[in-house]
Amino acid sequence: MIDISETVMQFLLAFLVVAPLLGAAAALPPAPPGLRGKSPEQAVLRHGVTVTGVILLAAIALALGFDHDRPSRMQATTDIAWIKALDVRIHLGVDGISLPLLVLTALLAFLCALYSFFKPPAGPSPKAFVALLLLLEAGTLATFAVLDLVLFFLAFETVLVPMYFLIARWGGEGRRAAAGKFILYTLLGSVVMLLGLLLIGIKAGTFDMVELAAADGRGLTTSVQVTAVLAIGLGLAVKTPMWPLHSWLPDAHTAAPTVGSVLLAGVLLKMGTYGFVRIALPVAPDGMHTLAPYLAAFAAAGIVYGSLACLALARPGAKGDLKRLIAYSSVGHMGFVLLGIATLTPTGVNGALFANIAHGLITGLLFFLVGALKDRYGTADLDTLAGATGAALYGRAPRLGALLAFAAVASLGLPGLAGFWGEMLALFAAFDPAEGLNRAAYLVFMALGGLGTLLTAAYLLIVVRRVCMGGPRPAGEPELADVQPYELAAWTPLVALTVLAGLWPAALLGLTDPAVQQLLAGGTQ
């Protein structure tokens, strides 16, 4: 949209990756005079807001300078040799697939920092909290910006340690076990993924994603491709998470602090699906073709499983935790993303990428809202919240109730909001999968996915009824604070973007579609 010179664009992209790292290092020593603020705690939280804010501005500038007429071309590329011994290059670049994810990451990180500034996390010193948050941001931004398989693995691993400490130090009940489960599960997946990446790199002679995508699997035998996709897919599926490898997710979400949950659902899960689109699809098309039906089957099972688990949790008397419920709903939503990818059609992959972004916005918002509820009530247990008749949030805190209802409705995929398009496109693509895939099987998966949308609507409406509605409250109940200005500031961008993406999906699909077409067509224009 704006003409920014290539050098500046290169700098902006490199800045996105490096700045959070420097910011994390700068958060550790005491603040210099003049930046001390009211207290050391306040100063370091402000530092977090400043750094993530600057990064968000850089990401927006990058999006503005991005050549929207040619989104399939890698832009702002940097390519420097780093480790000659392993043939690892610092190869950065952004195209229509990664740009939305970069902006989403920068936005969510900024909103999290802003939210924490006004509502410091309960736990030890916020200094380490800010440093870890920035390290996490660096890892996720790098994952979406790098174009080298080994570097991708490095970025993928970078997020593990900060997320572990965010959960283990600032989390709620059962945090240590949940954090340990999170990191061991994900590491097991990513080590297997590394083996697949190395297999590809060694057999094809390069780790460069662009070159590998251009080769379109030539030079890799089908058996190598199947093995590689199996290994890489396993690692990515743990991260996504795909049923039945999801069991770390509900525990991690339940124990994580609000900000951790938002980033985990909003950004970290996207790294898994992004890997499928960026690596598995273009680099090993034959392997992907062989394994796609299985992926689709697991995805469909995940959709139904996730919504059934949510229904069970939403039932009165089930002692369901709202955070756990939203975590399970993520399993369902990510199932749609995987189903879209597994169709191997442009429609499906576009739908998957759209659903990716939509899930990041909506589930991020949902976790913010549930975190706010938990702060007010001291618990996120649905039965305690709702009591016998319902929590009556509409009456006690109308704005909070309305926002929760909005997010729930967006999450169930109401047309006109962001949640609709991605899942619709994924189901649509499953109706007509790529050539050579068993259409009958995909029709079954589509039917299961359709059933899943119904179940999703059911449990989300139950949640809205139990939390937002309810009978008259007993007298003498303490007042419930409604939405605070800082909360509004952190949530409004997510609400606005949810509406925008719902009403004007072309803005996003116009970016992803040319890039997806190119990836599926074998890297050539």
Place this chain on the structure above:
Amino acid sequence: MTSAATSLVQSVDWQAIAPPTLTALVALGVLVADLFVPAVRKQLLGWISIAGLAAALVLLLPLRAGDRATFCLTPGARADAHAQTAGCSYTADHFTLVIQLLVLGGALLTALLSLPATRAKLPAGEYWFLLLSSAAGAALLPASRDLATLVVALEVASLPAFALVGLKRGDRRSSEAALKFFLSSVTATAVTLLGASFVYATTGTLHLAEIAARLDEVPGRFQTLTEAGVALTLVGFAFKLAAVPFHFWVPDTYSGAPLPVAAYLSVVGKAVGFTGLILVTVVAFPSYSDVWGPALAVLAALTMTAGNVAALRQDPARAGSAVRLLAWSSVAQAGYLLVPIAAAAYSSDDQVGATVAYALMYAVVNLGAFAVVALVARTHPGKRIADHAGLYATSPAAALALAFFLLNLAGLPPGIIGLFAKVTVFSSAVDAGLGWLAVVMGANVVIGLAYYLRWTALLFRTPGDAIPAEPRRAPAPVTLAIVLTAAAGAVLSGYPQFALRFATTGLF
């Protein structure tokens, strides 16, 4: 007349053999000087030793072209460079230089760690003499290109180590550890000697390159004898590396020995083991790769699994648990070191470069971890892992450094060099088609992370009701050792090529 005289007297390339020679000379010098230095000035001996090791490191610089060889059988045959080094007993090629850098650097850092310990608890003169002698042997080993020199170097490196382990006077555990170490080590060396003699009997030569050439021509009736010789020769080095089933001495020896000695054994002892293994397998017995390749692969899998499982089971509250955990984890790391050597049997010799690269990383971060443990042990002599709880609150820099070292050992960012070292090892396994070994190693990396991370998380825990120990000034040499290792780790993380370059170039 003159030509006959020159053929009888060997010309020795003194510069090539300078690094180990200087170390040995300084060792003798310190032992003599101990007689004349008054008790209050004993620290001087330590500084002399450190200066000697630093000088030996500097002497590696002029050799960096990696084309020197000496003690050759046929000094006349100068025409062909390869034929010239084939009959040489001492070769200063790139492999030798890297390992010497590792060994001498490791000894230097150990010396820094030992300085405060020798002030009070340990007899200074003997200690420095033994440490330097052992380092000289370990530095000689990678340069050896015949079986006799190899065994002599192995013994020179090992014998002083027994004494070092038992040096804590009046400590029963220390003496017991030394005896255990001694008995099992001597048995292993004897077995190696037996194997070497079998190989000599069937091939008629001790030079490794010659053995490689003549193994193919061994008559059929000697085949079994040769195979037995090859297998037995490996045993001694597998013992030094503490590979399963030769690992039982490790935890008791490490926790009984003075802390710096344990650090020394975990790094330099390991280097001795895998260097010897590389030399005998890849250089001497390449034609028997179908014998030692699968054996080493199985050994690697068993070693890493046994080490990791035992390390995982360490109780943090038990006395000495920090050292025991590092001991078991070093067994596990030895398993990773073996993987590329096994892979070399299936593809090309270049794979062993991954072992060298991994060993460089491991040496730096493991010595660093030992240095921080030594620092904490000054206030908490129990050496328990639980003593590290809340270390970040009392000394943030040490806690951050230890966290960095542990994450490197686990192979997770921000320990980038640890991650890439693991990637090279994985890569060699995948390249050689050892997929099953790569998967076993992957599972082990996850187990390893579990206990490294538990320790790391402990560092940042808010100290509970325990009264924080009186903050004491950290001794300067230990601080220097931590700073050096942390800086080396950070530099390698930013520029991994420095360590990983050895993973792809031919070292021999």
